[in-house]
Amino acid sequence: MSVPNNRPLQITVEAPSALKDRTGILVIGAYADGTLPALSQQVDEASKGHLTTVLKRGDLEKKAGASLLLHDLAGVQSERVMVISLGMPDEFGDKAFRDALSSAAKSLHAGVASDALVALADVDLPGRSDAWRLQEAARLIADGAYQFNGSGSKSQNGNRGARNIKLLVSGKSTDATTKAVRQGQAMAEGMALAKDLGNLPGNICTPAFLAETAKSLGKEFDFSVEVLESGEMKNLGMRAALAVGQGSAQPSKFIAMHYNHGGKAQPFVLVGKGVTFDSGGISLKPGEKMDEMKFDMCGAASVLGAVKTVARLGLPINLIALIPAVENMPGSNAIRPGDVITSMSGQTIEVLNTDAEGRLTLADALTYAERFNPAYVIDIATLTGACVIALGNITTGLFANDDELADQLLESGIDTGDRAWRLPLFDEYQDMLKSNFADMSNLGGRPAGAITAACFLQRFVNNYKWAHLDIAGTNAVSGDNKGATGRPVPLLTEFLIARAENRASQTTNARAA
Ligand code: BES
Ligand code: MN
Ligand code: ZN
DSSP states (O other): OOOOOOOOOEEEEEOGGGGGSOOSEEEEEEOTTSOOOHHHHHHHHHTTTHHHHHHHTTOSOSSTTOEEEEESOTTOOSSEEEEEEOOOGGGOSHHHHHHHHHHHHHHHHHSSOSEEEEOOTTSOOTTOOHHHHHHHHHHHHHHHTOOOOTTSOOOSSTTOSOOEEEEEOSSOOOHHHHHHHHHHHHHHHHHHHHHHHHHSOTTTSOHHHHHHHHHHHHHHHTOEEEEEEHHHHHHHTOHHHHHHHTTSSSOOEEEEEEEEOSTTSOOEEEEEOEEEEEOOTTSOOOSTTGGGGGGGGHHHHHHHHHHHHHHHHTOSSEEEEEEEEEEEOOOTTSOOTTOEEEOTTSOEEEOSOTTOOHHHHHHHHHHHHGGGOOSEEEEEEOOOHHHHHHHTTTOEEEEESOHHHHHHHHHHHHHHTOOEEEOOOOGGGGGGGOOSSSSEESOOOSTTHHHHHHHHHHTTOOSSOEEEEEOTTTSEEOGGGOEEOOTTHHHHHHHHHHHHTTOOOSOSSGGGO
16 A cells, blocks of 8 residues: 555746746735735736725735735736735745745645746745745745645545646746756655654554555656564664564564665765554553544655655765654563663663663664764654643754754754754763663653753664654644644755755845844
8 A cells, every 4th residue: 555646746847938828827925015026016007006095995915825816807817816915025035935825835735727837936025035035935835736646535525626827937947947846846845755654554554564654755757675573683682672562563663765876985875764553552541632642653654755855856975764664552571660681782771761762772773773883873753742831832942962963953944944953962861760760761851852852862862863753743733623733844945955966055134033
């Protein structure tokens, strides 16, 4: 069984002369003070000022992303003109730009027009290049088309939605602009895979399913995938990872993907937490919202998504992706509070709480990563509720033993709006992991829970530059829009693209945005 595909979407770059084409829908921007960006001015002129007259009536709300649909605007060929508010010009930045594009995407995918012209990527944005605006526009529009059709429920959208989308820019369409669109679309494709895997229920998205998904990616893009069965994991000494899965009927797997397109360069290693369902084990979680613990493999899903984006783009890097895939269940063979296990590193761990299981699986993966002589190792994990308390659902927690790596990840987060914030790994926190019966306990207590979890991981990091992303707050949303977000695929892939192109962040003043 594989993850179902979404409807294909074609996104291209066109010159402003296309404004005159007849399409189902033309999307333009307008500032909240009534001023218009250049392409919208052209539309206004074509309509002999009718557009300004209509906007003066005030139907378009001021907030960036608000929209107004006009039919048969005089002098304009397109059947519909969708005007999107860009907010006030002096407040126009990355966020308003993204709000406008996301809103446009929503309307495009919900509407009936199949051909669309989008004139939003041409606006002036301080510190941002044509390429950046096109990459983000393509990513947001493609991401907006995402629909989960995975667990047998009926498709909600039928045949609606734009398929053919032209992004208008006044500059020439160059290799850089087409590449930017390709990159944005590939990022959205990686996000879609991450969302699909996250959204699938725990009875379908098992460790074996993650392994099959990795294998089929390897087949599709011609890279090698190893799946270690529990026997092989045992031979390697991965007893910490195995301990988590031993209470489940689902066999544990260790997945290793090897994408080698970087010659002799040191590889990047991504490690994803792949707990396909986290019941808490014997330290059972409360029942409320326990269903959301099917999202506990979203670190793994983001790693698979990032690999897909990288492979789609054929980035000239070496990338290794590691996923310890397990299910945390309270079976009769499950680990108990108080059990002492020996990790692959040789360090012993007293399991004081079987619900602090992610760190146990990652510990062995971090030890395994050492053999690749990595340039960087980045692990991604829905690791702690404490991180959600600290940063909410907006920002990913970032920890690193290397300042340059931390800064690059922060910049990639800013460039994609998939932001992270750095928290400390001060040695003083290590004392909170003290055990009377083993080298450490897996529990640091309630204060600074995200930090002590990261400090636990750091004990398994040897001889390489490492970062840890705690995505417990950002991987999924609950409530009416319950579902996986595809984060942090944008951050990870932007980071890898920037490294592949050997460049810094995409802007000179990213921090100001
Ligand atoms: N998967 C959870 C963390 C989590 C919580 C993710 C909420 C998403 C939303 C993790 O395995 C866990 O249970 N962590 C415990 C650790 C504690 C027992 C030290 C937590 O955060 O409560
Ligand atoms: Mn847990
Ligand atoms: Zn967990």
